[in-house]
Amino acid sequence: KDRILFYVKSNQYVWNEVCEEITKNDLHKRFKKQDERGYYTTIPLHAPGVTQKGESGQEWNGLKPPEGRHWRCSLNELDKLEKAGLIEWSKNGVPRKKVYAKDCKGKKIQDIWEFKDTQSPMYPTQKNNAMLKRIIQMSSNVDSLVMDCFCGSGGFLRESFLLGRNFIGIDESKEAIKINQ
Known part of the structure; x- marks a missing residue:
């Protein structure tokens, strides 16, 4: 077994995110929902952490992010996602972003x-x-x-x-x- 270590001597370095191809099996496991645009999955629109004064902790569409979390993107971006039909509302009224299989570039x-x-x-x-x-x-x-x-x-x-x-x-x-x- 080999170990590969990545060292840099300054904060100016190259690191490209390379993705593996997604197999058909992976696609069927991950993207189970379907609408007129194709197969998709959903991801939370909030992320861990709180904001002190930023807008990512503010109310959007009558909702605040859950305790200890903040919106993953700006309120303006949330509006754009909603307008584009890229938000799915759960049965509990929680907004989740739609991610389509056709837009997936691969597995991290x-x-x-x-x-x-x-x-x-x-x-x-x-x-x-x-x-x-x-x-x-x-x-x-x-x-x-x-x-x-x-x-x-x-x-x-x-x-x-x-x-x-x-x-x-x-x-x-x-x-x-x-x-x-």
């Missing part, structure tokens, strides 16, 4: 990743290309410069190239240098 990636090691590695420490691709997508942008100080089989360099990144590969092993030429 969690902290624990499960990637199988390469079955027939060209190099002893070769990593799964899909895992390398995810790391590159999350921690760099197109045209960024990425560096692999232990490039081994060159998987990280190859994925960097395919994703439009500039790259530098270093390794002290002559075998690694031969593989990467």
Whole structure:
């Protein structure tokens, strides 16, 4: 098992939220409701925490957020959601935002990743290309410069190239240098 740690030396860094594809099974589990616009689910319009003086704790449509919570968005945004038909009112009179399956960009990636090691590695420490691709997508942008100080089989360099990144590969092993030429 490998551990991947993300370190930065300043508050100016790249971190892109990358999502996994949603399977049909996931879609059917998550988006059970349907209306004329398609399949959807609902999420609360309030979030934990209280506001001291901000509008997110104020009354909207005759309702205040529950105790210890505040509106997830501005009152103006709540009005827009209501006008667009994107609020569903529960039997108890609680407003919830409609989120449609067609607008879902994927599942947010969690902290624990499960990637199988390469079955027939060209190099002893070769990593799964899909895992390398995810790391590159999350921690760099197109045209960024990425560096692999232990490039081994060159998987990280190859994925960097395919994703439009500039790259530098270093390794002290002559075998690694031969593989990467």
